[in-house]
Amino acid sequence: MKSYVKTNVAYLACVILFFLSISCENLSPDIRINESGINSITVPEQFNWKTSEDYRFVISNSQDQVIEITSLDKNVIYHKGTYIEDSYGQYSIDLNIPAYISEVKVNGNTVSLNGPTVIDLDMKAISSSVNYMVDLSGGLANLGDVDELENIDKFTVEAWINSDDWMTDGPLFYRVLESGHRPKLFRLNLEGGNLYFMAGQYVDYGSRPCFKYQMSAYTNNCVHIALVYDGSASTTSQKLKFFINGEQQTLDGTNYLAPVPTLISGFDTDLFIGSLGGSVDEIRFWDYARTTTQISDNYMKGLMGNEDGLLAYYQCNEGSGSVLIDKTSNYNGSMTSAVWSENTCVDDNSSIDYDFDGIADIYDDFPDDPNRTYAVYWPAAEAGTLIFEDSYPSMGDCDYNDLVVGYRFKTITDAFNKVVEIECEIELKAHGSDSDIGLAFQLPNANLSLLTDLNVEGYNTVNAVSISGNGLETGQDKPVVVVFDQISNLMGDMMNTAIDGNRASPQTITITMTPTPSAYYTNDFKLHEWNPFIIQSNNRGYELHLVNRAPTKLASNSYFGTMDDSSVPSNNRYYVTCNNIPWAIDFPVEFKYVYEGKDLADAYPYFKKWVESGGVDFTDWYTNLASEYRNADYIYSP
Structure with a gap:
């Protein structure tokens, strides 16, 4: 005092x-x-000095089992719960959200907060009840310049594939060094029933990819593949691993065709997915070599999009339009000649529920405890x-x-x-x-x-x-x-x-x-x-x-x-x-x-303007780190 x-x-x-x-x-x-x-x-x-706002979300007609309200980047979860309708056929939740937040996501859909504080959402109007795949037969999607996949010595790519015919040639993803007459490829593609991987080899007469795997046995079947690359490993079998449906495949000299490089680099085009003879779903790029356990435990589960090391994640569930949304918000794809098809591979409701509480483990914060869920x-x-x-x-x-x-x-x-x-x-x-x-x-x-x-x-x-x-x-x-x-x-x-x-x-x-x-x-x-x-x-x-x-x-x-x-x-x-x-x-x-x-x-210089505006202006007066927003000499430092 x-x-x-x-x-x-x-x-x-x-x-x-x-x-x-x-x-x-x-x-x-x-x-x-x-x-x-x-x-x-x-x-x-009448100024109330509040730095946050109260909202009531009233949700109806949801086809999703779980309602999740997050920040736009999904790093902040404001609410998560099971969609259970009340006597009015609605799901209601009261939330308090920082005043400087103008938009949130409700089950991945962007919702504006610049209006009434009671937010009515008919999920049937904004969400799809169908789980989709992308049919890339003759089509492709440009993912842009994925910088993290340049000069790399580790990465993992995963995807669900439903191929009409594994004998139909075409890449799942590729990148090219366009200069010269011998283009250098970073590519995973099908050819003659084999899945090939080229990790920087030049295309020339007699050139060979470093890896192949026979896929013809899986025609007209849904299959999950994962390719794990670790250029820093000491042996070829440790540098390149291949998984089907969560199980690591035994590879030998018939699979490894050329030396696996220690670094993949030298590309000047965007990264593309497409032209594969079939449909794809749940495409994931990681910036590290995923372990056997990580792949086997998660290949049947969806992701939130904010997992550590996740570079890009395409859930392929938009169902319309030409934009392939990256749930990490890093690299949305622009689709050309690709079409949407109903997913017959992975049903969202088939995700593993280890504790049998009725909520899939991907949404369950306590997957081993049936009495605790969120x-x-x-x-x-x-x-x-x-x-x-x-x-x-x-x-x-x-x-x-x-x-x-x-x-x-x-x-x-x-x-x-x-x-x-x-x-x-x-x-x-x-x-x-x-x-x-x-x-x-x-x-x-x-x-x-x-x-x-x-x-x-x-x-x-x-x-x-x-x-x-x-x-x-x-x-x-x-x-x-x-x-x-x-x-x-x-x-x-x-x-x-x-x-x-x-x-x-x-x-x-x-x-x-x-x-x-x-x-x-x-x-x-x-x-x-x-x-x-x-x-x-x-x-x-x-x-x-x-x-x-x-x-x-x-x-x-x-x-x-x-x-x-x-x-x-x-x-x-x-x-x-x-x-x-x-x-x-x-x-x-x-x-x-x-x-x-x-x-x-x-x-805090903008504190005064925030107050005198009644809390309307400069709602970020205390979160903005720009020098004009704060006098560092006045702010306590431990």
Whole structure:
């Protein structure tokens, strides 16, 4: 808790706002006005200081078993669950997504967030119920300049092939060095019933590919092939391996026709797939030599597109158009004379389900556990951040580092979308004051039956609060979890905030919330509407919340309207100053907080414009790493 010299300008500003019907009585001498700091900002009256937006996705007519909502690059999963319709024939889920995100993907389909916050999606209109292949007989697709397949000593290519006739000549993929009259090839192709691989050989009279395999026995059958190249290996059999339907084939001198190079390079054309006499599906290029186990365990499974080492992945399930979509978002193909055909090789529903919970392993986060199916993180796999000024009801120095914590919820559900367990990981990062405070959170809109049907473990409490037998705080009318009640039990004063100040390792508290089995859905908890707050270890009636978040039943109302606080409970106005400045801010990602005594607005130049626009402009003011977006000298560095 910090104090400063009285400023008459602040007093005058608040008096003016008082006559505008905003409660600004009993002003503290602590509010400072400077030309660039947070107290110089004109904050719109209704601004809520939220850095994320709430959405409800209402999905109908899905032909897919699993609903997955992700970022455009699919690296962030916002939701995953089994498509089970409610009594209205719909599947509904409430999500909280960072405000700087304008589009997401729902089962691979791009959906705009620049509209209503209730998003109705008829999946029948945007998704295909048919699983397709690409018939490349006489056709091809240009994948562009796949740089990663130039100057390589390792790669793996996989595909499902349904050949009408393995005797029909044509390549599966190829690349050419066009200069000169002896083109150099990087190619996997069929010729006379054999599958040949050329790894940089020149085409000339008497030239030979380095590998062949007889495929004629598989005519009119679906077959999965995988070719694994490792130029760094010491023997020919280790440099080039071949798999059919997940099994490594025994190769000998009749298969290896020429030396296998240690490096494949020297090509100046794009990479093509096509002209094969049949249809292909699930084409995958990897930048490393896949192991026998990796191939045998995964050849019957689909991919998400964000797997490590995956260069390009063509699921071949568009069904129309001339674009062959790469699910890695790296190399979409442009098709010429190729046509779509219904897939008779790999049925999506035939994917392996090892634990027999009804969900294919590719979607199952716990393939060995029939009681657990999905693990979804909020705000995402990356933790969010809470920052506090703990001098309430007086406004302090606006560095918002009196308490800095990271948070992340992990919700585990079963195949029927019932919550099995919720894990809340809280990381105490900084304590920039000398107040002995605690941290708690309320679930204000959760199903009230959870007051008795929820068991909480892992909290760090001493004696400042009263905890019931099931781990929730006693005396509350809504579920309240106390994370810790005395910060002095975890971290000292003025830690991890000053330039030359004290340093301490972050402390992690892991809260586990377990509801009555098979009784509650994710929406029964409404985690995205959580209400975090700090308390004082010697005064349980003291609570400090985010802007306009109501206090809990145990909070004292005696602080409202005192010093710098202008809360008006009858108007649902809470925990803001007379000029609408908060004591706490919540971020849906990791936030780089500022040094002791440095104003948040001075550290992040576009923060002011974001606030004054009511949160419309510069929503990336804290995530953009461009130099003009941040004053690095003001931002804490461990």
